[in-house]
Structures are given as C-alpha cells and as structure tokens.
Amino acid sequence: MSAILTARELRKRYRGVTAVDGLNLDIEEGSCLGLLGPNGAGKSTTIEMLEGLLQPSSGEIRFRGRPLDQHYRERVGIQFQNTALQDFLTVRENLQFFAALYKRRRSLDELIAGCHLEEYLDRDHRRLSGGQRQRMLLAIALINDPDLVFLDEPTTGLDPQARRNFWELVQDVRRRGKTVLLTTHYMDEAYELSDDIAIMDRGRIVARGSPQQLLSEHFSDSVLELPAAEIKGREQELSAVTRGDAAEILSADVNKTVQKLLAAGVSLAQLKIRPRTLEDLFISLTGRELRA
Ligand SMILES: Nc1ncnc2c1ncn2[C@@H]1O[C@H](COP(=O)(O)OP(=O)(O)O)[C@@H](O)[C@H]1O
Numbered sequence: 290m291s292a293i294l295t296a297r298e299l300r301k302r303y304r305g306v307t308a309v310d311g312l313n314l315d316i317e318e319g320s321c322l323g324l325l326g327p328n329g330a331g332k333s334t335t336i337e338m339l340e341g342l343l344q345p346s347s348g349e350i351r352f353r354g355r356p357l358d359q360h361y362r363e364r365v366g367i368q369f370q371n372t373a374l375q376d377f378l379t380v381r382e383n384l385q386f387f388a389a390l391y392k393r394r395r396s397l398d399e400l401i402a403g404c405h406l407e408e409y410l411d412r413d414h415r416r417l418s419g420g421q422r423q424r425m426l427l428a429i430a431l432i433n434d435p436d437l438v439f440l441d442e443p444t445t446g447l448d449p450q451a452r453r454n455f456w457e458l459v460q461d462v463r464r465r466g467k468t469v470l471l472t473t474h475y476m477d478e479a480y481e482l483s484d485d486i487a488i489m490d491r492g493r494i495v496a497r498g499s500p501q502q503l504l505s506e507h508f509s510d511s512v513l514e515l516p517a518a519e520i521k522g523r524e525q526e527l528s529a530v531t532r533g534d535a536a537e538i539l540s541a542d543v544n545k546t547v548q549k550l551l552a553a554g555v556s557l558a559q560l561k562i563r564p565r566t567l568e569d570l571f572i573s574l575t576g577r578e579l580r581a
C-alpha cells in the first residue's frame with residue numbers, strides 16, 4: 290500500500306494556542322481514516338491544513354509525493370460548511386456554480402441521483418433540512434470526481450436516521466475507490482466508516498490503528514455493568530466506577546469477578562458484560578470523555 294497524503298511535523302499556532310502540535314500522518318490510498326477527538330482537539334485545523342486551505346506554522350504536507358499545488362486542487366473534494374455557499378441559490382444552481390470551477394467533472398445527474406437530491410433541486414439551499422443540506426454539500430465535494438475526499442464532522446447535529454443515511458453515501462464513495470478523511474467526535478461513526486482511526490487530543494495523535502487493533506492492543510479485559518444502586522457505598526471494595534445510573538467494573542477474569550460479586554451479596558439479575566469500546570479507550574488515553 291502507498292500513501293496518498295503524508296504530513297510531517299505539522300504545527301499550527303494561533304496567538305496563545307497551539308492547535309496542532311507536531312502531527313505526523315500517512316493516509317493510505319483507498320482507505321477511510323477517521324480522525325477522532327473531542328471539541329477543540331485540533332481536528333478542523335488539521336483537516337484545513339491537509340486540504341491546502343490553511344497555511345501551517347511549520348511542517349510539510351505531500352500528495353502522492355508532491356507538494357500541494359494546483360494539481361492537488363483538482364484532485365481533492367472538500368465538504369464545506371454553509372458559509373461557502375451563495376444566498377438565494379437553489380440546490381441545482383449551487384451544483385452548477387461549483388461544477389464550473391473544475392475541468393474534471395462527474396455527471397451532475399449521476400451525483401443528484403447518488404446523493405438523493407432530485408426532490409430538492411429547485412429549493413433555496415437555506416430551506417433544506419440538516420440531512421438534505423449535508424447531502425448537497427457532499428454532492429458539491431464530489432463534483433470534480435476527487436481521489437481524496439475530506440469530511441469535517443459531516444453528521445454533527447443530524448438525527449440518528451439522517452446520520453445513518455449519510456453513512457450509506459460515504460460507503461458509496463468508498464466503493465468507488467476513493468480515499469476519505471473524516472473527522473468526528475462520534476465513536477460509532479468512526480467505527481462504522483473507518484478502517485483506520487487516529488485518536489487526537491490537544492493537537493496530537495495519541496493512538497492509531499484499525500478499530501479492532503486499537504481495542505485489542507490497549508485492552509484485553511471486559512466491562513461488567515450493573516445498576517449503580519446495587520453497588521452503592523461499596524464502589525471501592527468492588528473496584529467499581531459509577532457513570533450515571535450504571536456502575537462499571539473492569540475485569541481481566543470475568544469468572545473471578547462474578548464470584549467476588551456473588552460473595553458480596555450483589556444481585557446479578559441485571560448484569561451486563563461487554564468488551565471495552567473505543568469510548569473507553571478514549572477516556573483511558575486522555576482522561577477525558579468524548580462529548581457527543
Ligand atoms: N482561527 C483561530 N484562532 C485562534 N484559535 C483557534 C482558531 N481556530 C481554532 N483555534 C483553537 O485551536 C484549537 C483547536 O481547534 P479546532 O481545530 O477547531 O478543534 P476541533 O475541530 O477538534 O474541535 C482550539 O483550542 C481552538 O479554540
């Protein structure tokens with residue numbers, strides 16, 4: 290496998306804030322890399338530098354071995370936020386406006402069908418629902434048939450059904466052999482869409498690998514979950530951590546832990562056992578929770 294994009298020692302400093310702090314990243318051709326982190330981790334700053342839109346304070350970015358140039362602009366697709374759009378334009382006019390910027394182009398009819406935009410073509414883009422708007426912005430990102438597609442928190446604020454619909458479209462993009470870089474603060478989204486995950490915190494990558502790799506490298510143990518009321522007052526004795534209504538116990542030996550709970554007279558009627566998740570991994574790496 291070869292890297293489509295590489296970043297070396299990438300830094301971005303704003304007055305008093307280091308948003309990105311010495312980032313090294315290789316993105317494989319044809320992969321979907323999920324850049325995962327909480328608000329303020331530096332995801333947008335990173336993606337904007339990789340897109341070629343924001344000048345790094347220092348460091349180097351290469352696309353297929355070459356510095357970012359005009360050729361790069363033709364080969365990448367960027368899902369912009371609303372601010373890049375003209376007022377009073379319909380969905381169709383927006384697509385035409387962006388299509389005119391590129392020499393290489395996908396057929397608009399194909400994109401409109403692929404992103405399910407037929408019904409909204411003549412609507413002012415400001416009157417779209419959140420999910421419809423994201424689909425239009427994705428169609429715009431795909432207009433030049435890019436090799437590398439950037440999606441910055443594409444489903445933040447969407448309802449669960451609209452998020453799932455959007456994931457389907459991203460899977461279609463992947464099936465066309467495109468490379469995708471996605472930022473998100475949703476664990477389930479990174480898990481569903483990415484075959485490669487970089488966890489980011491305070492401007493740095495703190496872990497990298499496939500979802501399964503990350504989990505198996507960092508954890509071999511399971512989580513036992515009980516209603517917090519069952520454990521109340523005995524958290525320390527039973528090595529339990531309370532999160533809302535649930536008490537969680539980490540265990541490398543489930544049989545032994547269950548015996549200990551039984552011996553302590555804890556009812557196991559509502560016991561749940563699960564492997565540790567990416568959410569647990571994030572908390573253990575950074576000491577912080579991902580805010581959804
Ligand atoms: N234009 C800017 N000027 C000053 N500080 C900024 C600017 N953009 C981002 N930052 C700061 O850089 C850090 C990373 O921000 P950002 O890349 O937007 O994170 P994320 O996308 O992960 O939420 C934050 O502390 C943010 O306040």
Ligand SMILES: [Mg+2]
Nearest residue numbers: 332333334442
């Ligand atoms: Mg952001």
